[in-house]
Amino acid sequence: MPDTHPSLHLGVDLTDAGAHPAAWRTVPAAAHGWFDPRRTADLLATAQRGLLDLAVLDDDHVLQEAPVGGLQGRLDAVLLAAHLAPRSAGIGLVARTDTTHTEPFHVSKAIATVDHVSRGRAGWQVGWSTGPAQAAAFGRKDPQDHDDAVDEAAEVAHVVGLLWDSWEDDAVIRDVATGRYVDRDKLHRVDHAGPRFSVAGPSITPRPPQGRPPVVVPVVSDATLALAARHADVVRLRATDVSAARAQRDRLHEQAVAAGRDPRDLRVLVDTSVLLADDRSSAAARLAVLDDLAGEPWRPASLTHVGTPADLAAVLDAWREVVDGFHLLPAVLPTDLDAVVDGLVPLLQAAGLFRTAYPGTTLRDTLGLARPANVLAATA
Amino acid sequence: MTTRPRKQVRLGVHFPGVNSTTVWSDPAAGSQIDFSSFEHLAARAEAAHLDFFFLAEGLRLREHKGRIHDLDVVGRPDTLPVLAALAAVTDRLGLAGTISTTFNEPWEVARQFATLDVLSRGRAAWNLVTSPDAFTGANFRRGGYLPYPLRYERAREVVDAARALWDSWDDDAVLADPAAGRFLRDGAVRPVAHHGPHADVVGTFPAPRGPQGHPVLFQAGDSADGRDFAAATADVVFSMHSTFDAGQAFYTDVKSRLAAHGRTSDDLLILPAATAVIGDTEAEAHERARHIRRQQVSGPTAIAFLEQVWGRDLEAYDPDGPLPDVDPDVENVSITRGRVRHAKDPLAVARQWREQAEANRWSIRDLVIHATTRGGFVGTAQQVADDIDRHVQQDASDGFILVPHLTPHGLDDVLDQVVPLLVERGSFRRDYTGETLRDHLGLPRPARRDHAAHGAPSTTRPLAAVGR
Numbered sequence: 129m130p131d132t133h134p135s136l137h138l139g140v141d142l143t144d145a146g147a148h149p150a151a152w153r154t155v156p157a158a159a160h161g162w163f164d165p166r167r168t169a170d171l172l173a174t175a176q177r178g179l180l181d182l183a184v185l186d187d188d189h190v191l192q193e194a195p196v197g198g199l200q201g202r203l204d205a206v207l208l209a210a211h212l213a214p215r216s217a218g219i220g221l222v223a224r225t226d227t228t229h230t231e232p233f234h235v236s237k238a239i240a241t242v243d244h245v246s247r248g249r250a251g252w253q254v255g256w257s258t259g260p261a262q263a264a265a266f267g268r269k270d271p272q273d274h275d276d277a278v279d280e281a282a283e284v285a286h287v288v289g290l291l292w293d294s295w296e297d298d299a300v301i302r303d304v305a306t307g308r309y310v311d312r313d314k315l316h317r318v319d320h321a322g323p324r325f326s327v328a329g330p331s332i333t334p335r336p337p338q339g340r341p342p343v344v345v346p347v348v349s350d351a352t353l354a355l356a357a358r359h360a361d362v363v364r365l366r367a368t369d370v371s372a373a374r375a376q377r378d379r380l381h382e383q384a385v386a387a388g389r390d391p392r393d394l395r396v397l398v399d400t401s402v403l404l405a406d407d408r409s410s411a412a413a414r415l416a417v418l419d420d421l422a423g424e425p426w427r428p429a430s431l432t433h434v435g436t437p438a439d440l441a442a443v444l445d446a447w448r449e450v451v452d453g454f455h456l457l458p459a460v461l462p463t464d465l466d467a468v469v470d471g472l473v474p475l476l477q478a479a480g481l482f483r484t485a486y487p488g489t490t491l492r493d494t495l496g497l498a499r500p501a502n503v504l505a506a507t508a
Numbered sequence: 509m510t511t512r513p514r515k516q517v518r519l520g521v522h523f524p525g526v527n528s529t530t531v532w533s534d535p536a537a538g539s540q541i542d543f544s545s546f547e548h549l550a551a552r553a554e555a556a557h558l559d560f561f562f563l564a565e566g567l568r569l570r571e572h573k574g575r576i577h578d579l580d581v582v583g584r585p586d587t588l589p590v591l592a593a594l595a596a597v598t599d600r601l602g603l604a605g606t607i608s609t610t611f612n613e614p615w616e617v618a619r620q621f622a623t624l625d626v627l628s629r630g631r632a633a634w635n636l637v638t639s640p641d642a643f644t645g646a647n648f649r650r651g652g653y654l655p656y657p658l659r660y661e662r663a664r665e666v667v668d669a670a671r672a673l674w675d676s677w678d679d680d681a682v683l684a685d686p687a688a689g690r691f692l693r694d695g696a697v698r699p700v701a702h703h704g705p706h707a708d709v710v711g712t713f714p715a716p717r718g719p720q721g722h723p724v725l726f727q728a729g730d731s732a733d734g735r736d737f738a739a740a741t742a743d744v745v746f747s748m749h750s751t752f753d754a755g756q757a758f759y760t761d762v763k764s765r766l767a768a769h770g771r772t773s774d775d776l777l778i779l780p781a782a783t784a785v786i787g788d789t790e791a792e793a794h795e796r797a798r799h800i801r802r803q804q805v806s807g808p809t810a811i812a813f814l815e816q817v818w819g820r821d822l823e824a825y826d827p828d829g830p831l832p833d834v835d836p837d838v839e840n841v842s843i844t845r846g847r848v849r850h851a852k853d854p855l856a857v858a859r860q861w862r863e864q865a866e867a868n869r870w871s872i873r874d875l876v877i878h879a880t881t882r883g884g885f886v887g888t889a890q891q892v893a894d895d896i897d898r899h900v901q902q903d904a905s906d907g908f909i910l911v912p913h914l915t916p917h918g919l920d921d922v923l924d925q926v927v928p929l930l931v932e933r934g935s936f937r938r939d940y941t942g943e944t945l946r947d948h949l950g951l952p953r954p955a956r957r958d959h960a961a962h963g964a965p966s967t968t969r970p971l972a973a974v975g976r
Contacts, residue, residue: 153686162682163716165596165627189615191697191712197689200697201682202714204623210589211627214543214596230616233567233647234586241586245543245593265615267708295583304533307808310583312576315569328646330576332569334541334583421689 135483136444136476137395137453137495138178139222139362140465142171143186145199147401147428147457150421152199154414154460163203165211171461172212175219178469179483181494182220182251182362184344184455185209189226190261195422206238213246220491222251222344227284228277229257229266233327235284236291243336248490250336251362252288253344254355256281278351283322285343285359290318292340293504294330316504338492339499346399347376357383361497362395364455366430373398374450395452395495399430400444403459404437404467411435418459428457437471445481517900517935518777518907518949519927520560520604521553524915526570526581528813528880529783531803531913538915540581543593548916550594553601556923557937559948560602560633561594562746562909563587567611568644571845572812573821579809588620595628602945604633604726609662610640611648614669614707618715622674625718630944632718635726635746636737638663643845660733662706667725667741669702669709672959676700677717679956700959720946721954739765742776743951746909750780751883755904777906777949783884784896784910784922790887797886800913801877810876816844817854817861827873831858831865892922893929900935 145152145162152162160166168185175183187205194200205223212221221242225235235252243250256277257263263271272280296314303309318329345360347353356363357380365380367373381391403418403426405411411434419425426432431447431454433440444454458464476482487493523546524530531537539545550561565587570577587605594603603624607617617634625632638659642652654662681696702709727734727742738745739762749758758780763773785800787793805813807827815822818832819840825832836854865875885892899905912918930936937948946953 152684152691153689162684163626169596188714189619191714194691197691199691200714201677201692201716203626204620204715207588207592207620207623207627210592211596214547214593229613231611231648234612237586238589241589244541244585245589247543261711264710266613267710268613300582302532302537307533307806308578309532309581310576310578312578315576315582325649326646326651327648328568330569332565332567332583333585 136448136481137181137397138482139182139184139397139453139455140175140180140468141186141455141457142168142175142183142461142465144192144202144461146460146464148403148418148422148426148459149195149198150418151460153421154418155463162199163201165203165208168208169212169215171465172216172219174462174465174469176216178473179486180219180469181453182222182491184222184253185224187224187226187255188262189229189257189265190259206242209250210242210245213242213249216246216249218249218486218489218494220249220251220342220494221246222253222342224253224255226255226257226262227281228272229262229268232284232287232325233291233331236288237331237333239288239341240292240331240333240336243338243341244333248337248492250338250341251344251491252341253346254281254285254359274349275351278349278355280324282355282359283324285355287318287320287322287327289340289343289359290320290504291327291329291331292336293502294318295333295335296502296505297335297339299334314505335502338490339502342491342495342497347380353380354383356380356394357389358387360394362397362495365396365398365451367398368431370447370450373447377450393497395497397453397455398447398451399428399457400454401428401430401432401457401459402440402464402468403434404440404464404471406436408435408439415459426459437467437475440472441475441479441481444476445479448481514934515900515906516937516950517896517930518779519558519936520562520602520779520907520909521549521558521919522562522564522781522909522911523549524581524912524918525564526566526584528580528804528809529911529913530581530915531800532581532915533806534803534914536914536917538917540915541583541585543590545916546590546594547597549912549919550598550601552920552923554598556927557940558601558923558927559907560604560631560945561591561598562604562635563590563606564635565606565608567608567639568647568845571643573815573843577812577844579806579812588624591632592624592627595624595631600631600940600943600948602631602633602724602948603628604635604724606635606637606728608639609636609666610638610654610659611644611650612666614666614702615673615709615711615713617666618670618673619713621670621723622715622718625720625723626716630719630946632720633724633726633744633945635728636663636667636742637728641845658706660729660737663737664741665702665704665706668704669700669707671722672700672702673709673713674717674722675956675959676713677715679717679721681716702959717956720944721956724945724949724951735762736765738762739771739776740769743949744777744779747778747780747905748882750782750905750908752899752902752904754883755780755899756902759903759905774950777951779907779909780905781911782908783913784892784919784926785884785886786889786892786921786925788888790891793886793888793891797884801881802873804913805873805877805880807873810873813876813880814872817857819843819854825872828871831862831872831875889925889929893926893933896926897930897933897935
């Protein structure tokens with residue numbers, strides 16, 4: 129599909145110390161400590177200076193797996209996103225949540241509230257878990273296999289969307305004459321009774337500024353491709369060559385059409401791990417140092433670029449006819465984020481491939497996605 | 509008089525909530541949702557060096573006569589994300605939030621509060637409440653799974669498990685030695701195993717120990733069970749007993765329960781919610797208070813309140829007329845859902861109210877205004893400061909959680925005029941002297957301790973109803 133948008137869409141991952149497992153060993157000690165939010169706030173400010181679409185904060189209930197001696201420990205991504213909101217503007221804040229063990233009602237109001245405190249810049253990456261560790265942490269049910277967990281994630285995504293719509297935009301009327309604060313005909317029960325759970329609704333939180341914050345789905349399987357086709361606004365593909373990306377995108381668009389959606393409402397990004405330097409040999413040398421520290425070569429599961437920003441700009445240009453943009457995973461934070469913002473972005477801007485200002489104030493504005501109609505209001 | 513040193517008044521601010529205390533109909537009333545409202549109240553409270561900012565929560569919109577109750581403020585943002593955002597725009601103010609122990613899992617809520625404590629550099633507080641009704645449960649996977657008598661048993665277990673998780677990281681667990689390639693200190697993060705009837709929690713926790721060790725724990729239940737739970741577990745009781753005599757009785761009762769749990773009187777602070785209305789003269793303050801009470805209790809609100817006690821539709825009655833002749837329907841207990849029913853014996857309450865109304869020539873609205881007025885400070889700034897200090901020095905409380913009637917400016921005058929008078933008397937801090945909420949409240953930082961594996965692994969999980 130031809131790109132109908134003038135700008136590429138660029139997301140960036142700000143999780144941990146970067147995508148390379150040895151990243152933390154090559155950057156100066158964080159000024160305030162590894163878990164101090166000022167570290168993440170500085171990274172976000174850089175991404176915002178580069179006019180990037182969104183920052184993703186990954187999340188896991190349990191201590192993340194790492195090589196022996198590797199970086200471990202994480203804050204709750206939703207709360208970190210909320211914390212970053214008041215001191216940022218323009219850039220979208222996307223938190224991942226696990227849907228396998230959490231309450232859909234809690235997830236819905238939490239993401240809605242990130243949207244309220246950021247004035248329309250929240251996004252939600254739908255997560256799921258299949259591990260025995262996550263199941264044991266909650267102690268409520270047994271581990272589920274991949275397809276089952278993704279199927280449940282689809283049910284959660286459906287209900288979360290309904291809960292966001294359970295308040296019409298103009299439900300608060302403050303009608304002094306009749307003493308009514310809300311028009312209760314504009315509050316809707318969800319009354320979901322699905323195979324796995326029930327939720328009555330309405331939400332306790334009024335409809336978010338974006339109506340529905342953009343939903344991000346990473347595609348790693350047939351099941352997740354189906355989930356993305358039905359529920360995603362932003363799709364993260366994994367592909368190492370253009371033809372593989374095209375094939376996935378075509379299937380995604382077909383399934384979106386089959387689900388009654390317009391494929392132009394999906395923004396398809398390809399996960400792109402980046403390690404950058406001013407010249408190719410310096411980049412290769414940096415990788416060699418990192419791999420040596422990690423004790424094994426770095427093999428990301430998707431498009432990977434080790435080289436100069438100019439070469440990366442050429443790669444992105446070559447992929448542009450297939451995807452709407454890229455979700456960048458910097459090998460080392462802040463090193464490779466700085467190189468993206470100070471090296472790659474100006475080159476893309478000079479080539480007319482990337483925006484020179486945020487087009488609006490919300491994440492939907494940046495993604496070129498319309499604010500969705502309220503499906504519960506339409507049927508009321 | 510005793511010779512003990514002057515007690516320091518503890519003061520928090522309560523963001524206006526979803527009940528009739530909040531006057532949304534006033535032209536000065538601002539947004540209940542926009543972050544700027546939260547930011548304003550927090551900034552003013554911090555400028556006055558208050559102890560904390562408080563957010564309540566409810567997990568189901570209230571219903572009245574089978575429909576959403578629409579006369580009060582309805583809806584609010586999620587508690588913890590708002591507090592996390594406020595942590596970015598404040599430096600010292602404590603950040604307290606209500607989170608139900610019934611419909612949250614210990615692992616998740618422990619991780620959220622550990623995160624909030626790190627984000628705020630030691631200012632997090634958790635107000636533990638229970639919400640075991642099936643009406644609220646309908647929004648959650650398990651529905652109304654928890655029998656009412658077991659609500660504090662579950663709460664106790666959730667707190668026990670949360671404490672074990674908060675203590676599973678050493679304070680200095682992060683070594684971050686790049687040369688040696690060791691991020692965590694060896695053995696500094698331990699797996700947790702808690703097996704009990706209400707929580708089955710096993711694993712290695714991902715969040716570091718917060719600056720406070722554990723967040724400050726508030727508790728708000730008023731039953732005997734709730735008071736015992738507070739005496740055993742809490743750092744602060746959020747009480748409803750703001751009048752002097754009731755406050756002293758409650759204070760004495762709860763503090764007397766501490767010894768049984770090996771705790772002293774200083775280990776638990778009692779902070780009632782209270783309103784404060786000030787004026788240039790006492791008469792002006794009382795006139796303002798009367799005006800606010802009439803705003804809070806509109807005609808429809810008065811009828812709806814009466815309907816809760818009567819258990820009947822009373823819409824045909826004139827709020828400015830006399831009370832209904834008809835008796836309450838004692839069978840119908842579910843006319844209002846999502847909040848505590850006020851009257852335990854509706855017939856007796858109705859009889860008493862009719863007598864009061866006749867004797868004072870009160871209309872329905874007058875009666876409801878009278879019946880729902882619970883203390884609160886009214887007077888000049890000096891009088892209110894004196895009164896607050898008297899409550900604290902004479903052990904009717906350790907301070908107050910101030911509840912404004914207007915969002916977001918409702919406490920501006922109290923913070924500007926009353927707090928400086930408390931400072932002048934030596935009963936309130938002139939500036940923050942500590943960094944964390946525990947510092948502000950004079951509460952010790954809990955040392956990390958080892959929690960023996962709790963209970964035995966269960967092969968069956970009687971309460972872990974899967975899915976639903």
